[in-house]
Amino acid sequence: MRLTSDDFRAYFAAGNKAVNGWCCIPSMVTAEIVARSGFDMLTVDMQHGLIDYQVALAMLQAMSASPAPKFVRIPWNEPGIAMKMLDAGATGIVCPMVNTPDQARALVSATRYAPLGTRSYGPTRAGSLHPDYVARSGGLVQVFAMIETAQALAHRDAIMQVEGLSGVYVGPADLGLSLGHEPTLQPDAPEVLEAIGAILTSARQAGLMAGIHCGSGAMVANMLHQGFDFASLSTDTGMFTRALAASLAEARTRPETT
Amino acid sequence: MRLTSDDFRAYFAAGNKAVNGWCCIPSMVTAEIVARSGFDMLTVDMQHGLIDYQVALAMLQAMSASPAPKFVRIPWNEPGIAMKMLDAGATGIVCPMVNTPDQARALVSATRYAPLGTRSYGPTRAGSLHPDYVARSGGLVQVFAMIETAQALAHRDAIMQVEGLSGVYVGPADLGLSLGHEPTLQPDAPEVLEAIGAILTSARQAGLMAGIHCGSGAMVANMLHQGFDFASLSTDTGMFTRALAASLAEARTRPETT
Amino acid sequence: MRLTSDDFRAYFAAGNKAVNGWCCIPSMVTAEIVARSGFDMLTVDMQHGLIDYQVALAMLQAMSASPAPKFVRIPWNEPGIAMKMLDAGATGIVCPMVNTPDQARALVSATRYAPLGTRSYGPTRAGSLHPDYVARSGGLVQVFAMIETAQALAHRDAIMQVEGLSGVYVGPADLGLSLGHEPTLQPDAPEVLEAIGAILTSARQAGLMAGIHCGSGAMVANMLHQGFDFASLSTDTGMFTRALAASLAEARTRPETT
Amino acid sequence: MRLTSDDFRAYFAAGNKAVNGWCCIPSMVTAEIVARSGFDMLTVDMQHGLIDYQVALAMLQAMSASPAPKFVRIPWNEPGIAMKMLDAGATGIVCPMVNTPDQARALVSATRYAPLGTRSYGPTRAGSLHPDYVARSGGLVQVFAMIETAQALAHRDAIMQVEGLSGVYVGPADLGLSLGHEPTLQPDAPEVLEAIGAILTSARQAGLMAGIHCGSGAMVANMLHQGFDFASLSTDTGMFTRALAASLAEARTRPETT
Amino acid sequence: MRLTSDDFRAYFAAGNKAVNGWCCIPSMVTAEIVARSGFDMLTVDMQHGLIDYQVALAMLQAMSASPAPKFVRIPWNEPGIAMKMLDAGATGIVCPMVNTPDQARALVSATRYAPLGTRSYGPTRAGSLHPDYVARSGGLVQVFAMIETAQALAHRDAIMQVEGLSGVYVGPADLGLSLGHEPTLQPDAPEVLEAIGAILTSARQAGLMAGIHCGSGAMVANMLHQGFDFASLSTDTGMFTRALAASLAEARTRPETT
Amino acid sequence: MRLTSDDFRAYFAAGNKAVNGWCCIPSMVTAEIVARSGFDMLTVDMQHGLIDYQVALAMLQAMSASPAPKFVRIPWNEPGIAMKMLDAGATGIVCPMVNTPDQARALVSATRYAPLGTRSYGPTRAGSLHPDYVARSGGLVQVFAMIETAQALAHRDAIMQVEGLSGVYVGPADLGLSLGHEPTLQPDAPEVLEAIGAILTSARQAGLMAGIHCGSGAMVANMLHQGFDFASLSTDTGMFTRALAASLAEARTRPETT
């Protein structure tokens, strides 16, 4: 079964897993390379990625090369940019730092049409990608709240009760930082690992999907095995930097004598 | 000894070697990442890179993060773009497909001020980077002709006699293609390897520097060992694509049980 | 009488009507085409248009081809972007989703200099377009609040009492959606039409100007006839899409035999 | 049968016709709208379109929304830009003003790999779109020479003998201008119509495909009926301008009384 | 002693003064010219400058040509953009219109990592510029609150007590406007001058650094003499406009007879 | 009398003089500032300016703020770019390094419609700026050949006989360099000054207009007084750099004691 925007919930409901390609480089060219690399879903990161609206739109367009669902992590829980990214054709929104039920309600309000929310009508690009967009947007649009602070951890069950959320997304580095540890995408502090497990358990109980940010392919594999629905392979900048370093090191090696 | 634009010839005359970072992605962000990765010299590829003038200029600016010499491979042996890239601050020009002495003379004419050439005066950015630019440009600006066809191979000694060339740059893939082989940056056809060796020998005899395009760190190491002054690690798109594939494959692996 | 930024209020006070050109395509080229098409006023839509700040600025510059007043619909009622667009030279701001008097006061605060508001001083481009800008900005700058939800409809008279508003602008699609109808720019539900009429009546009583968003030339004509001061012909994307479809259909027709 | 890059020649050999969408606006957004409008093939016009390399690349990426073959009209018969556009992923090149067999040979040389031509190896984006690109490029890449001057008309049969051309493309406006008539995309001068017919006849005799530039859907229909394989609906700027004018005129009409 | 990001506080603690180059033009080229002009520190103005995120990032990159600390004035006190600019590599944030201690706390929260604030982890570019970035960011990152309204003036001492602020920055034009005077960067109203002095005195008492916005070199000299740590020379648009006018006036003069 | 594209020749025929604003910075914002500064004519420099096609187009659009004629200096005597800039709306072309009558004929061929030249039809933007463009383009479009080498100096009279040239433009720095002097825009070598005078005299005899590149307002005034029709004040980068340096020097001065 192939993951698409139309079958997003069904795909995970059937027990499938997904690897999410994560883009921080503000470039259509790298976005297309990521899109053609075989990821199940794709995300443009407008928070920590070096990417603003106009480039994000262009990247979403370049990602047409793949049928995978396109997500955007918005820079902050602010209605203007959330609505703009949905109008631009993203079918998934990841919102950072959703720490309270009120913040979750604000997120839902900005991303759902009436009567559930107050999203403004005008799906300029989205409407051309998805026939019958407005009527179907309730099922088509996925809204993920990031649970990534001690405060959010404490409020996680109440947050997950907010109607209109599709799921939660764990940010291990911020979560660790908030709990007093070094921020890292390869967490090993027991407190952080337990918190991650607790969030996943709560999501399962609330009937929500759950994703997580990962710093390596190995962590992705582990998190999917642990039960997350999808896990993100981040970041493009990091993979590029490490690939350059490895090739350069090889180039500086003395060649084998023959 | 650190390679700089000011000491470019002296560096190689002293027997030092250089690894050249090669940029095909039209992005200031990836250009800066390459520039910060520790390469000895840097090249923006306007021929096969997905890069036009305005982005190339921006990339040269972003590469200010490194003191390494900045080269540009121009898209074709055309005086307008050669002059524009030098004015934009490149201190090295790599010109594709220089197949005859006349073509080499045209290249020199476009890249050298009178009396050697006919480069037009107006070093808008270059003059702000290099004090006393015009007077020093004869030594500061490096002009490399690509020897990458059967025709160029046949004419190589005459080409290398053209006054004003700094050196030659070998394109193994085009050279192989022109000689009737598969185009590859990992050549192993004896005819191609011999041709590469012959070009290097001719360059040594002519007192010119010699560089070569490589598809892997291992080939860079081999070519430097074989005697080339510098070798390019290409391409950023390729390294990025392969790094994504490797991480994605790792992500799709079943995690180890513990 | 020609509509200009200087005579904006006088033009409508004299009973003149205006057709507003509406731009959603992020392009200087299409913006200039719209500007040269003969509209009385022009708007760059940063809410549902695929347009962010830097492109909006460029579009305003390209629209210098026309003397018509230039408006911007901001993406949300947020002071940062409202002030930036005014500094960029827009003389009119349309703000979506102004649902309460408090929201209207916030809008006025962001768009009016002291003592009426708290707009920050620094009209970088605006000051070069309009001599004596700060002193004249009270009359030169037009601030329109969108009345486009059931909540706004209920509060419309209180909203219109907020000092500093120039007028109101009706969004029929969002208004319909909020009232439980299909969102459309060609509304025919009696409840929506009555709401539109009620907003216009309130504006007349409050002495405010009134504009409305329309999905066709015919609706523009009807709304102007009904009493609105100006009506917008939206959208450029829609008109372009329909023009392509019509020409393509014609192209696919069997030609007439002669 | 659907027209694709892979089956380009077979499609027309089977007697199918194609309508070509033609883009002059430098915008990914309008390019995607055109791509989604149902054209059989798509062209980015770098000659008279307001489009340079970097935007053309972005437009080709945005056009991934459609499986239709993507062509580029290059600004001039210059090898650098021809090769860059092929590397960028265009599978068709339309070259203006090919007036002599020598010019046709130069065009083929720049667009075909050895041994037929001298195109330089480095299909940075093309290679990621089309598996086994280099080996297949002889059949995949289409090269069209524009026959659009009196000189080209006189030399048409010799031009069409040049090995490596896929076909010819008629520019009626330039052809008319060169023959002493008003330049128009709706030609009716008998001399121009006869010249168009003569070019088509020659193409049929030479076994080449033939396309033509048209200024309206009606002319497209007529030219396809007359025997051309494909015809272009140009231009997007013109269609947009006319659509705006028509809607604005409607908006300025007095509404019907009810 | 040279001012750098690493020694920012020590530089001023030692009694040194700094002139701040101020960029409002959205251009990498002018940003690099400013960066090479010898200023002690540099600021990209996203509030009144004609600059949005993507261009600001590019300007920060182009400013790598200088080792001077790079600041950004954000458009408004909004966490999303503050965090994005820090991730983009700015080591200083100037925030407009900080009028209350609560607003100052919000600013600190957005710009400081836990436990002092809630800045989200992900220093994509910053981390590549500054080794050990997160651990050192408390000392590396400078946060300046603008004191530029009557309200802020009244609350200045309480604002300056907010832990995490590095200093205050005075906006004389807005301060004057708020106090009922003409907005000007060359203030001479005694009330405004006294307010400026009072802010400086409070900053000294609170142990904070203090900077000020100036409209001329003479005012910079005066303000540094008066005790400010740094003063900004603004704006690039103004200096450019005046330089053009002066040269044009000279050009229109009758030349001297000889 | 105001200089416009329509009256370009008449203006100078009546003995009027013009100061030409010259843009090297790739920015719509600085282009608009220059356009609003009161110059009689405006030029975008694509040769030594840091400007490529897409930015040049945008700058021409931003220059709509002024009714002054818009010229472009193309990067080289190449038909593709000459035609593109005319289609983009420039009414004047300055071509560098026209050294022989053949080169002048090639320039005319690329910039004049048949029968005088071979410019291709498709004035996408130009046609929307100038009604009846094609019929009027002979008088509307100005073509200037740069006389700036020893070779051109020797051939100047033959060059000026080429039908279709509007005038000549002197490049003093290249001319000096070619004659063996330091390249400078403030020439004082007698040989260079005599060469400039000789070119002007030849232009007068040939009935052509004559312009000259100048490095200061004083030189503009002198050259106009000497008889040139127009003189360019260059460059924007230089004026900006010098203005920054002067203000910074003032800022570093000890303030006067009071």
Ligand SMILES: [Mg+2]
């Ligand atoms: Mg996080």
Ligand SMILES: [Mg+2]
């Ligand atoms: Mg090659």
Ligand SMILES: [Mg+2]
């Ligand atoms: Mg609305």
Ligand SMILES: [Mg+2]
């Ligand atoms: Mg043509």
Ligand SMILES: [Mg+2]
């Ligand atoms: Mg202020």
Ligand SMILES: [Mg+2]
């Ligand atoms: Mg010159």
